[in-house]
Amino acid sequence: MIHIRDQERVSSVTAAGQAIALEAQNLQIFYGPFQAVKNVNLAFQRNRITALIGPSGCGKSTVLRCFNRMNDLIPTARVEGAVLYRGKNIYDEDVDPVEVRRQIGMVFQKPNPFPKSIYENVAWGARINGYKGNMDELVESSLRQAALWGEVKDKLDQSGLSLSGGQQQRLCIARTIAIRPEIILMDEPASALDPIATLRIEELIQTLKADYTIVIVTHNMQQAARASDFTAFFSVDENRTGYLVEYGPTRNLFTNPENELTEQYITGRFG
């Protein structure tokens, strides 16, 4: 089996010379006989934040889960087309999905820390992935990157579940970072949080993009407008199949979208 980490980083490049970290080519997603998503062609620029927005049921979370093969865990799910990472289609037979998920990490809507100490929440993943370095340093640096170190450094032995919702989510981000992914997928990471915690997550994402490529699903348009560099707008056709309507720089999409459907959606006149 070929390990993704053994692949040299083969970066395709946009016309503007920006490196692409992840690319969907002609992506089709099925749940049994039902086509949930069709014809997605999308390239995510390295070290940028891309938001996926759209109405409920348009397939944005389904698309997100394709990017690290989380849909493999759904028995009826089937993917056609390609998701290219480091020049390799992650759906090729010789690709290890576990390794894919290490390099393309995910943060979920509901914070889900392990029922372990704060320290172990961060260390555990690194440990089972064979990390041999200084674990204390790794835990500290991960918690610092997640903007949580200052709040927990004196209670690392306390349970991760004792933290507030916003802190738990930042702990989950630290846990993801600890195994050194290249890309972080976030599925509505702030929707269960209060406004202050939400803004802290958004600030954190802005900091993280210096080191990671981030793809975030959000139903909050203002969040997409505040927090992302690029935005992809999805909708559903008459058969309830999701598809990509428009993709571009966030500043353009939210001030002067090209597609009338995008205009209707972001001005709240959709449906």
Place this chain on the structure above:
Amino acid sequence: MSRVHFDRELQALQDRLLALGSKVAQNIVTAGNLLLQRNNATARQVIREDEHVNQEQMAIEKDSLILLATQQPLASDLRLVASVISIATELERINDYAKGIAKINLMIADEELLEPARDLPLMADKAASMLTRSLQAFVRRDVEAAYALHDEDDEVDALYNRVYEKLISLIREDVQMMDQATHLLWAAHNLERTADRVSNICERIIFTVTGKLVEMPEEEDEIPYPQD
């Protein structure tokens, strides 16, 4: 789906802008005709009313900001609110020109009017007509009309150049005419600038509809140089 409350607020904002524009256009016409009518009372009224225009411009701006903060408009809605703020500022400046002409009327007082002053009502009517039509084009989101109005600025520039040439000639003939000629030149300049500001409004119409910020082309050498 429509956004009834938001659309109502947007419409109300536009209506206030139109009402302000109508008032300002009327003030330009009034001010431009003052010199021939020699009506000091009306001149003082125009001067006083400028404060109302200032207050209304600030109120429109404030309500626009409230709309931005509370409704978070995007895309064409965002461009519309941004343009309302910008156009309200243009209207406030244009009314300053009307006020300036009214003041000039008071300064000239009972002096015998120089002949070139007769062109000023024509300039005022033209500039005010352009202003009124620009606001109608804004309501209609009419990009074609915006470009066409910008071209009419050339007519106002031609009138200004004519007034300028005549006044400069008079000054050369008799330097005693310098004071009034300078005042009249300034009045003509205010009307010429009014038409320029209408061009700015036209640029905002184009931005509202297309999302593109354009600079309307201007003729070079708008201000005539003395001919040898």
